[in-house]
Amino acid sequence: EPEVTQTPSHQVTQMGQEVILRCVPISNHLYFYWYRQILGQKVEFLVSFYNNEISEKSEIFDDQFSVERPDGSNFTLKIRSTKLEDSAMYFCASSEFGLAGDEQFFGPGTRLTVL
C-alpha cells in the first residue's frame, strides 16, 4: 500500500541552525501539506502546495519557513534559522486532489528538537 514517508524521524539541532525536513508523498498525488504539533498542543496547519507553488499558508509560516519540490518525488520544509519554539513534530501529508472531501495521507512525522 502506498504511503507517505518522512526523513529523518528525529532531528536535533542548535538554535539558529538551518534544518531541512524531507517527505516523499504518494507518487500520483498532486497536493502536499505540512503540519506541526508542539508537544501537548493541537496539530496545526502550516502550508499547502500545488503545482509548484504555495496554495495557502498559516500565520506560523513566516519568512523563516520555505517549501520546495526539488524533483518529482521529494517535498521539503526548510527552516532557515531555528528557534526554541520550533521544537515540534512535523507531519507531511499528500492528497490526490485538493477537494474538500479528499483524504489526506499523513507521514509518520519528524520530531524536531531545537536546543
Place this chain on the structure above:
Amino acid sequence: AQSVTQLGSHVSVSEGALVLLRCNYSSSVPPYLFWYVQYPNQGLQLLLKYTSAATLVKGINGFEAEFKKSETSFHLTKPSAHMSDAAEYFCAVRHGSSNTGKLIFGQGTTLQVKP
C-alpha cells in the same frame, strides 16, 4: 472561522465497553468532518469522514460517527472496545468549499483500553 473542540483529553474504557469520543465543531458554512487515529510512532490514519452525504458514517475498525447539525457535533463511537484501539484520536474540520485542503484539528483524545 472554523474550529474543533474535543471534550476529554483522556478517555479510559474497559475492553468490550462502548467507546465514545466527543467532537464539536464551529463552522459558518457546511463543514467536512474527519476522524483520524494515531498509533504510537505512526502518522495520522483516516478513520472516517463526513462529506454531506449520509449523516451516519461508518469507518474502519468498527468505528462510526454521526453528524448532528443541530448539536454541531460529530462524536465517534464503537460498540465494543478492543485493546488494539488504544491510540490518540483527532477530530478535524475542513471548509466545505475549500480547494486548499487545510484541516483544522482538535486537541486530540487519548483512548486507553483496560483489560
